[in-house]
Amino acid sequence: AQSVTQLDSHVSVSEGTPVLLRCNYSSSYSPSLFWYVQHPNKGLQLLLKYTSAATLVKGINGFEAEFKKSETSFHLTKPSAHMSDAAEYFCSIYNQGGKLIFGQGTELSVKP
Amino acid sequence: DAGVTQSPTHLIKTRGQHVTLRCSPISGHKSVSWYQQVLGQGPQFIFQYYEKEERGRGNFPDRFSARQFPNYSSELNVNALLLGDSALYLCASSPRTGSSYEQYFGPGTRLTVT
Numbered sequence: 001a002q003s004v005t006q007l008d009s010h011v012s013v014s015e016g017t018p019v020l021l022r023c024n025y026s027s028s029y030s031p032s033l034f035w036y037v038q039h040p041n042k043g044l045q046l047l048l049k050y051t052s053a054a055t056l057v058k059g060i061n062g063f064e065a066e067f068k069k070s071e072t073s074f075h076l077t078k079p080s081a082h083m084s085d086a087a088e089y090f091c092s093i094y095n096q097g098g099k100l101i102f103g104q105g106t107e108l109s110v111k112p
Numbered sequence: 113d114a115g116v117t118q119s120p121t122h123l124i125k126t127r128g129q130h131v132t133l134r135c136s137p138i139s140g141h142k143s144v145s146w147y148q149q150v151l152g153q154g155p156q157f158i159f160q161y162y163e164k165e166e167r168g169r170g171n172f173p174d175r176f177s178a179r180q181f182p183n184y185s186s187e188l189n190v191n192a193l194l195l196g197d198s199a200l201y202l203c204a205s206s207p208r209t210g211s212s213y214e215q216y217f218g219p220g221t222r223l224t225v226t
Binding site: 032034036041042043044045046049051090092094095096097098099100101102103104105 | 153167210
């Protein structure tokens with residue numbers, strides 16, 4: 001069965017410092033993985049996706065993620081946090097039948 | 113370009129009532145998926161429709177139903193509302209169905225059941 005686990009429910013960083021949001025996956029075949037961001041009272045915005053091409057994936061707003069098969073991980077990073085990055089972040093994996101399976105989310109706080 | 117649109121934005125219903133939520137996909141997208149997001153949790157898959165046919169169904173009771181129209185817009189219907197149906201309902205569209213196609217989400221409909 002496909003699943004994702006987000007290892008931190010809440011991450012707090014200072015503005016200008018690096019961001020690391022952790023996601024582990026479980027999959028019986030080569031997965032398609034996604035990171036989405038959700039600002040308060042908004043829908044989800046796609047940050048980036050991995051679909052078995054390059055293992056280092058670059059997304060919007062300076063975010064990137066690295067697919068590591070040996071560690072079954074797909075962690076999201078950003079070199080320097082901005083106040084506008086404060087939001088909820090969801091890791092997801094594609095399952096058959098058009099289904100995205102989401103993690104529980106990581107709330108990112110950015111301190112000035 | 114217009115993104116995924118959903119209506120209404122907010123809705124308040126009473127237990128036992130019926131509700132219809134609407135979604136218009138991005139122009140050219142033929143697949144629509146519905147998700148339920150309860151406060152504090154990740155979205156849960158309800159349905160996917162592609163070319164007006166149901167292609168996937170999540171673990172939701174038969175009170176939940178959906179359909180897709182010839183213009184690829186979609187409706188989600190929920191009968192006999194329960195308090196636990198209170199959630200943000202998200203619609204997502206993609207060009208086709210399949211793992212290579214990212215899903216683009218609308219702003220959601222906030223349903224409150226009292």
